[in-house]
Amino acid sequence: MKKVLALSLALAMSLSLAACGGDSSSAASGSGSGSASGSVASDGAQKVGIAMPTQSLERWNRDGSYLDEQFKAAGYETIVTYSDNDTNRQVSDIQNMIAEGVDLLVVAAIDGEALNTVMNEAGEAGIPIIAYDRLIMNDNVSYYVSFDNYTVGTLQGQYIVEALDLENQAGPFNIEFTAGDPADNNAPYFFNGAVDQLQPYIDEGKLVVVSGQTEFDAVATAAWESQTAMERAQNILASYYADGTQLDAWLCSNDSTSLGVTQAIQSDYAGANKADIVITGQDGDVANLKNIKDGLQSMTVYKAVANEAVVTLDLAKAILNGDTIDDTLITNSAWDFECTYDTESYATSEGHNCPSFLLVPDVVTADNMQEKLVDTGYYTVGDDGYLVVPESNS
Ligand code: GAL
Numbered sequence: 001m002k003k004v005l006a007l008s009l010a011l012a013m014s015l016s017l018a019a020c021g022g023d024s025s026s027a028a029s030g031s032g033s034g035s036a037s038g039s040v041a042s043d044g045a046q047k048v049g050i051a052m053p054t055q056s057l058e059r060w061n062r063d064g065s066y067l068d069e070q071f072k073a074a075g076y077e078t079i080v081t082y083s084d085n086d087t088n089r090q091v092s093d094i095q096n097m098i099a100e101g102v103d104l105l106v107v108a109a110i111d112g113e114a115l116n117t118v119m120n121e122a123g124e125a126g127i128p129i130i131a132y133d134r135l136i137m138n139d140n141v142s143y144y145v146s147f148d149n150y151t152v153g154t155l156q157g158q159y160i161v162e163a164l165d166l167e168n169q170a171g172p173f174n175i176e177f178t179a180g181d182p183a184d185n186n187a188p189y190f191f192n193g194a195v196d197q198l199q200p201y202i203d204e205g206k207l208v209v210v211s212g213q214t215e216f217d218a219v220a221t222a223a224w225e226s227q228t229a230m231e232r233a234q235n236i237l238a239s240y241y242a243d244g245t246q247l248d249a250w251l252c253s254n255d256s257t258s259l260g261v262t263q264a265i266q267s268d269y270a271g272a273n274k275a276d277i278v279i280t281g282q283d284g285d286v287a288n289l290k291n292i293k294d295g296l297q298s299m300t301v302y303k304a305v306a307n308e309a310v311v312t313l314d315l316a317k318a319i320l321n322g323d324t325i326d327d328t329l330i331t332n333s334a335w336d337f338e339c340t341y342d343t344e345s346y347a348t349s350e351g352h353n354c355p356s357f358l359l360v361p362d363v364v365t366a367d368n369m370q371e372k373l374v375d376t377g378y379y380t381v382g383d384d385g386y387l388v389v390p391e392s393n394s
Contacts, residue, residue, distance in 0.1 A: 046320060047077040049097030053110045054085040057224060057256050058285040059305060060108065062389060066309035067106060074313055085223050087114045094118045098125055104316050108132040111183035128319045130312055135185040139348050142319065144356040145312045147303045149186045152361045153193020155301050156280040159363060160249050161197055163278045163298060171206035173248040176236055177219040178229050178261055180253045190253040191216050210240045221257050229260030237268045246271050249278040255288040255300055262296050284364055284373060289387045292366050302364040302372060307337045311357050325355065
């Protein structure tokens with residue numbers, strides 16, 4: 001309950017203070033009185049453009065609605081777009097926001113390298129930009145809010161190490177890898193974080209990647225599509241496991257790819273140990289939580305996107321207020337979740353580090369799902385016993 005209480009408290013504070021012209025964040029004071037350029041709507045509210053990548057991957061629907069809800073509750077006007085994983089569309093969606101006179105942009109990029117023109121346009125218009133969850137490779141980006149992406153991978157890798165008890169078992173165990181979208185700056189972080197945990201066992205011969213496909217480029221999944229991940233997994237199973245070779249684990253960088261791989265294993269894997277194959281994921285998508293409960297997927301790395309939205313809102317307020325931004329945003333906040341201020345790890349171009357606020361991801365399994373996701377209020381239990389996203393955030 002703790003996190004949700006903090007969230008409600010933050011929202012309630014924003015509401016009451018915004019109503020009297022003030023602001024909840026100790027780092028900011030007053031929506032509508034910001035120093036950034038942009039038009040102030042007729043009712044005095046500042047406008048925030050929130051550009052999400054797509055509605056076809058579950059988590060972005062949750063992000064979009066949390067951000068929208070929280071910015072509105074704090075007294076801002078919002079424009080929220082989802083660009084159907086189409087970069088050109090995201091460019092024109094953001095251009096429309098600029099034309100609408102937004103005071104600040106929150107952008108989760110489809111392709112971190114493809115927003116240069118529109119980011120320059122925003123920069124020329126003096127509009128501050130928060131890169132949300134995925135870094136954008138353009139120096140007009142003012143700040144980055146995300147989870148510690150490398151740690152997401154570390155948690156997945158460690159889970160496999162422990163589940164197969166690689167420290168004590170002789171093996172060898174067979175494993176395959178599925179990574180994310182090469183256009184997404186996060187994807188290599190997830191993959192490297194995981195592989196760094198597994199590599200010592202691969203070197204030792206305890207873990208064997210039977211397909212031999214170990215490089216990021218070979219295992220990446222365009223647009224994080226479940227279908228693409230499923231087809232590649234089917235090919236691997238047909239080419240390397242059809243003779244009864246045992247598969248022990250499949251590293252998947254997130255839930256949409258995990259869904260595809262799990263489906264391929266359910267339909268095409270010939271071995272007898274189907275129920276014991278260790279499969280990782282990330283996000284806590286509803287379909288995957290069902291698979292975890294049913295024993296088809298082993299774990300997911302959960303990222304509390306409600307908290308990511310809280311950090312984004314407080315940062316936006318501080319930016320619009322012209323405050324100095326540093327780790328005092330964290331120390332002065334009422335957040336009761338962990339977040340670090342990092343000026344070293346992410347760069348929008350060589351030599352141009354992007355100050356980042358990084359939240360901490362967590363492992364969810366069938367055993368702790370109730371405690372981590374239901375007791376905290378992030379999900380409720382539906383009539384069929386499976387987890388669902390509460391109405392207001394779906
Ligand atoms: C990543 C994000 C992950 C996952 C993936 C696919 O950028 O950090 O949480 O959702 O995109 O949407």
